[in-house]
Amino acid sequence: MTELSERAGVPIPTIRYYIREGLLPPGNLTSPNQATYGEAHVHRLTLIRAMVEVGEMPIAAVARLFQHLEDKNADEYTTLGLTQYSLVRTAARESTLDEPGAAEVQELVDRLGWRVNDHHPARAMLASAVRTLRRLGQEDVLDLLERYAASAHDLAEAEVGVVLERDGLDNRAEAVVTVGVLGDAMLAALRRLAAEDVMTRALETAARDANG
Template identity: 65%
Template sequence: MAELSERSGVPIPTIRYYLREGLLPQGRFTSPNQASYDEAHVHRLGLIRAMVEIGEMPIATVGKLFRHLENPSPGGGNDDESRTLGLVQYALVRQKSSSAGEDPADGSDVVSTLLERLSWNVREQHPARSVLAAAVGNLRRLGQDDILALLDRYAAAAHELAEAEVALTLARTGIDQRAEAVVLVGVLGDAMLGALRRLAQEDVVIREIGVPTDSTASATSDRPA
């Protein structure tokens, strides 16, 4: 386990915790108090870290996903694979504690109209519906109609990116590999997209108002550690 910890960068107590919670498969016991771990364990730890540390997914949710992947529904086939990948993606959506539909001033109507107009095939139970509706509702309450007017452009950019992401996912072989792609695109892909968006915004601001790059760098370096 010490070697597994060194190679994965995960502390031994954390590895033991993941083992207890069933997130990490048990190693092959070589003695009553010692087990052997392989590359699959190192890989699984990297995936868990991405989900928990970057994606901020609850341990219980991560465990549920792994259990579903290890014990798929009987019958298999495309329907079960679609359901499995859907469950993985739904688990990545961070929802608010209250439902967006409880507030009559929310954006549920805007979301439904948008999806219908774009002819997107989206299940009613997709949790991202309520997340988007809450964002739309907040913009409405704040009177930010100009930001809300960007919704179609957000949708166009998102769909173009989704086509590439889904193609990448389906190019992988087997449900495990495809589910892992959904997780990594959802967690690390979101992180990259968010970071690139902020970087692009700074570039556009500097181009538009002519702030020198060295001034920006100086302001950044002055931030407290």
């Protein structure tokens, strides 16, 4: 386990915790107090760290996700769907869909012709954002909703393409996780970098115009 800790960059107590919680399979016992760990363990630890540290997912949510991945009785569509649903934050998943904002989300989905499950947890997440923007009087931000949707759908086509290029359900499910967690992180970072670039250029242009 010491070697596994060094290779994965994860402390031994954390590795033991992940094993106890069922996130990481135990090693192959070579003696009562000795076990060996392979590349699969290093890979799984890297994936767990991405979900916990980058995606800020609770351990319970990560455990549920791995349960879905290990459920071989489900078909591919169900497994990939449950994997994606597991990536939505718990607070959003527990929201009720009859709250203010839900109807607006449904209207958007209908208008765009998207085929989306009525129980997709991201519906509640989006409804919460819409509801909050309305309370804040940020109607101009809400006016961007369809532009957000168009950009998201365009990106989703590319991301799903990456997922479906993988061979085997396990590899496809892992791609859903990495796209959902690390893809979200990259997109959020790029949006903020782009915002600084656009803001800087806009303010520089405004300053030049003001100075004649």
